Amino acid sequence: MLRVPARRLLACTGSRTVSLPQDSGPRHYCSCPLGARDQVPDGRAYFTTPIFYVNAAPHIGHLYSALLADALCRHRLLRVPGAAATRFSTGTDEHGLKIQQAAAAMGLAPAELCDRVSAQFQQLFQEAGIASTDFIRTTEGRHRVAVQHFWEVLRTRGLLYKGLYEGWYCASDECFLPEAKVTRQQGPAGEACPVSLESGHPVSWTREENYIFRLSQFREPLLRWLRDDPHAISPETFHNMVLQWLEEELPDLSVSRRSSQLHWGIPVPGDNSQTIYVWLDALVNYLTVIGYPDATFKSWWPATSHVIGKDILKFHAIYWPALLMGAGMSPPRRIYVHSHWTVCGQKMSKSLGNVVDPRTCLDRYTVDGFRYFLLRQGVPNWDCDYYxxxxxxxxxxxxxxxxxxxxxxxxxxxxxxxxxxxxxxxxxxxxxxxxxxxxxxxxxxxxxxxxxxxxxxxxxxxxxxxxxxxxxxxxxxxxxxxxxxxxxxxxxxxxxxxxxxxxxxxxxxxxxxxxxxxxxxxxxxxxxxxxxxxxxxxxxxxxxxxxxxxxxxxxxxxGHPCPFEGRRLGPETGLLFPRLDQSRAWVVKAHRT
The missing domain is CATH 1.10.730.10 (Isoleucyl-tRNA Synthetase; Domain 1)
Structure with a gap:
């Protein structure tokens, strides 16, 4: 994301360019008192997974996110009966430069790639018993309406300005990076190639004019939110991590790209030369699902629990709450963060050939068996190993x-x-x-x-x-x-x-x-x-x-009567769960090899 010195953010004022201090401009924060965040009618609850990027087929990490949200939602329904009071959304994130590039590499139109991979996610979740009430695709018309309306709210509140950005951009991660988050890695010909320090993906130097969100104005409100609510982010390790991030400077955030470079996305209202940044676009999905911008969305927000992976914590725990505050809304009620799955001690990677196909696992171990394994063995605080x-x-x-x-x-x-x-x-x-x-x-x-x-x-x-x-x-x-x-x-x-x-x-x-x-x-x-x-x-x-x-x-x-005493048992159905003996385990291992 955009984390560059203030001197590199410049405001365009017609024929000349002048420096724009990052703390300039009107200060518009959340109009809702944070103490009122839990005051949602009818005791409603709204659970979400991340919307999953469609540049590749789903893996067990995607399924794990969905299962966590599914189990939380199902448990609540057992405690508070009534499906009308509970919603659960998942879906696919289908815009951005990475999708545009992946589709071109495969000789496909971006929409064709999105249709193909989104269908794979929908099929996997159906087979795994993910009982979501909504599946959102960011290419839907309702989402475009929601994103552009959200943009206009930020604009009218004086929180967007046009400026020049110069710095590193990682297309694979769809984010801008500061110099401190970039390192050099030896390339195939021995040359030093700039890469993201966190992901290892290549970065390129970018200079362009785009729209910028006054993120720097929200550092103190974000700190107050997290300090006032120690349960806003769970586990505590990640709550403390975000607080630590907020101890540092919080530069303004680039929220658009040139349409000439990125055409696969939602246009900035009134400026077709710019495309709305994919992460702003994606995060608004949580509002789209509950009817935004129609006022009915207020009956569900902020009774929201986001389930996310640790790799997208900054987007959900800093950028998203700041954007919501800027639009006059409260942050989500809870952000649940989980770590990743490794395979035999190694990170899952297509290049290593160790990506575990979740549909194959559902078939081998049964749906309930694999659901149980992932949720029994997955520990949100740290990465867990699969074999x-x-x-x-x-x-x-x-x-x-x-x-x-x-x-x-x-x-x-x-x-x-x-x-x-x-x-x-x-x-x-x-x-x-x-x-x-x-x-x-x-x-x-x-x-x-x-x-x-x-x-x-x-x-x-x-x-x-x-x-x-x-x-x-x-x-x-x-x-x-x-x-x-x-x-x-x-x-x-x-x-x-x-x-x-x-x-x-x-x-x-x-x-x-x-x-x-x-x-x-x-x-x-x-x-x-x-x-x-x-x-x-x-x-x-x-x-x-x-x-x-x-x-x-x-x-x-x-000392009380038991309604089950003397009741006839249900019909015999055979083994409750089939034993997976060692011979079958050997066959599974041989098949993978």
Missing amino acids: DEKVVKLLDSELADALGGLLNRCTAKRINPFGIYPAFSPACFPSQPGAVGPSVRAQAEDYALVRAVSSLPKQVADYYDNFQIYKALEAVSSCVRQTNGFVQRHAPWKLTWERPADAPWLGTVLHVAMECLRVFGTLLQPVTPTLADTLLSRLGVSATERGLGDLSFLSRFH
């Missing part, structure tokens, strides 16, 4: 063996011949640990299990609120292991229904295990929707009994 053996080991251990094995044990005809949700016996499992009596069978470890599963929904909700879905799944997995330990400890297969001393305890062991499974299935719905549906249906849990708002656990233990 096939890791997927096989995790899914075999946690879905096939631990969760699937637990369900099979509880529903097997040999120990549950009646095919029902058995009754719970308070005499065998009193509510107070340490109770004595001829029928008491519960042990101290069993009470620990009850405490753990009772607190699990709140624990999981807190992890979702803190953008720690991986920790939510870790907590569920831990309780699944505890439940398996409970069943193993009491070995219901050694008990019989015919023996009066065994029957109440056998029913109680199965009842407790099924109650745990019901909680696990309910909590896994945002991550593995089909698997969770299969599990809950097998337990006889209806579609109206799967929300989080009224999720109860072990009601009879607490």
Whole structure:
């Protein structure tokens, strides 16, 4: 982005050019008090992914972004039922010099390339169960209207001026760079080639006249926003990173390019010699989706949670909030930032040939299996590594063996011949640990299990609120292991229904295990929707009994009736999750090689 000394920003005043101090001009900031940012009617929530650039096919990093947003949205719907109060958008970013160049290299018109790659993203997301309510393409007419209106608002508020820019531009990253962010790298002929210090992509020296946004005026408002709201950006590492960036100078931002060089984009209103900068264009998509510039968009903004990769943090955490403030709007409510995926310790790269095709993974490991892997193993704070053996080991251990094995044990005809949700016996499992009596069978470890599963929904909700879905799944997995330990400890297969001393305890062991499974299935719905549906249906849990708002656990233990007790189980559907044995893992590895 444009980060150059003030002396290189020049204002055009007819026949002569004069220096323009970066802090000159009217100061227009957000007209909405930041304290009112969460005051959105009807408790609405709006989740977004980045819109993905269509210069190449989607990879697992794109899918990971979409899955994070999808899980956040699904979890909220379980907590606050009513699709009308929740929106979730994704889409494709289709303008810019990089698209123009990629299309030319392939002998295609830019629109043809965009249609082709955007369709690949839409197909992937459909196959992966991404339940978005909107898919936006920046080549749509509604988006052009929104962008040009947003531009006019900035212009009328005195926040745009025309000037000359001279500095480095990276076409691959679609951004201007200061001298400090440029280094020299040895080229093929041994020459020193300028490249971006962060991405390693080539840069070129550019001098041109374009429109400039008075970004420098928003450094203090941005600092106040982030200091007043420590949860605006999560995880905290990235919040602190943005604060550190804002300690430095914040130069004005070039927001247009010459149309003669960049024709594939949205024209500046009233000036066809200029094309609106692709990042300003792209960021406005979040407003386009909710109806901007129609006033109805205000019922959704700023109840917004952006899910983004760390490589686009500066665009979303500095430029976008500043642009919004300049247009008289509040920043988004939350910006959730995640790190990247590597492959066997290396960055994914077409040149290295190690880009993982997400559609192939969905086919190999099932949709729910691969969703679970990415969300269970992906840690937003740091880069995570992918390799096939890791997927096989995790899914075999946690879905096939631990969760699937637990369900099979509880529903097997040999120990549950009646095919029902058995009754719970308070005499065998009193509510107070340490109770004595001829029928008491519960042990101290069993009470620990009850405490753990009772607190699990709140624990999981807190992890979702803190953008720690991986920790939510870790907590569920831990309780699944505890439940398996409970069943193993009491070995219901050694008990019989015919023996009066065994029957109440056998029913109680199965009842407790099924109650745990019901909680696990309910909590896994945002991550593995089909698997969770299969599990809950097998337990006889209806579609109206799967929300989080009224999720109860072990009601009879607490002295209340249990609506599931005695209920007939759902039909047998085979294995909950197929085990990926070592022979199959070898086949997958050989196929990739």
